[in-house]
Amino acid sequence: MIDAVARIGERALGRLAGIGHGARFFARLLAVAPSALARPRLVVEQLHFIGNRSLSIIAVSGLFVGFVLGLQGYYTLQRYGSAEALGLLVALSLVRELGPVVSALLFAGRAGTSLTAEIGLMKAGEQLAAMEMMAVDPMRRVLAPRFVAAVIAMPMLAAIFSAIGIVGAWGVGVQLIGVDAGSFWSQMQSGVDVFKDVGNGVVKSVVFGFVCAFVALYVGHEARPTPEGVSRATTTTVVASSLAVLGFDFILTALMFGTD
Amino acid sequence: MNDRRMIDVLVGAFVLLGLAALLFLALKAGNLASFTIGGTYETRARFDNIGGLKVRAPVKSAGVVVGRVAGIDFDDTTYQATVRLALDGRFRFPTDSSLKILTSGLLGEQYIGLEAGAEERMLVAGDTIKLTQSAVVLENLISQFLFSRAAEGEKRP
8 A cells, every 4th residue: 555655656757857957958958959059060060950851851741732722622611612712721820730731740859850860879879978078968969059050040941831832832822723813812811910920930940959859869868778678669759759849839829829 | 969950940931830820810811910000090981781891891882892890889879870981091082982792602691881972072190981871781772672562552442
């Protein structure tokens, strides 16, 4: 009986310690992040690794999401005789939700995993420990540039995703199906607010950039220094950052668009 | 060294592409382009019923957007809705212009139709437009129709 209670207590304390550890890691990361800007070379290298290399998957998925939104949106809207609202439907769903969320999910899969594996292997190979021996703070030298680069890259990728998606929907809706081009764009422009919709979408993607980068770096940093540990850590990164992005998206949507 | 330069160029292109996408979203998909740079002047109007009119709904004259609804308030002394209209500074309208709340299409959004009057004096900021016509509320229309039918029915026998 006492044993069972003790086990619950131990678990709870363990969880709390885990949360505290994560929070301290995050605070540390935030504190050293500005120092990464003093060495832009490292950030640029990471931006290339995280941003440019994710561009192809983001662009292609954006295009196809736009195609599908155009087709399905048209199918539903034409039943109510309002196919002209297709542009508005596509733009709002992309700019508010799909752009930030889907690109964050892809980002977690494409860039998050490689960050985790890289950090995890560095730790397994004791490179991080070696840096500390040489009085180089691995937090500043290795983690901070990656964090900053991810936070910069995420809104860019989300904006590219939304823009290409809108172009894709235009291709299907206007060029293929024959929705009137003028009303496609004008309905979109009358319904999409620059600050409320586009601006909030950018805010969302910045938050997702923080979330994805933090999860990827933390999980990689805490990975057990074995091949199995690193492989587990990469899986954890995808699962945890995807769930975190979806959860944060719900909260942000409720805060931003809850009361109209 | 050459490798570094290559990375610089690629990252620069990436950042430019991202900014271009944002610009595209703001200008082509959003309504940034429709913000008037020339400034606006604000006039007021009272309506008995504004129906489903929303803030930022367009004000159209002859079908052309000449302004937007800047704000909607309720006045509890007259029990009317006070609508603030931000009209485009490029356009001037006579003081006896009239406003009507209209609907674009059968299920479309509501907007304000502005019909220019014949007065010499032009509207300036702070003026109130007096001639207004409320939104058509479907339920009122139906009940009017039913009452008139009922009245006809009573007369006949």
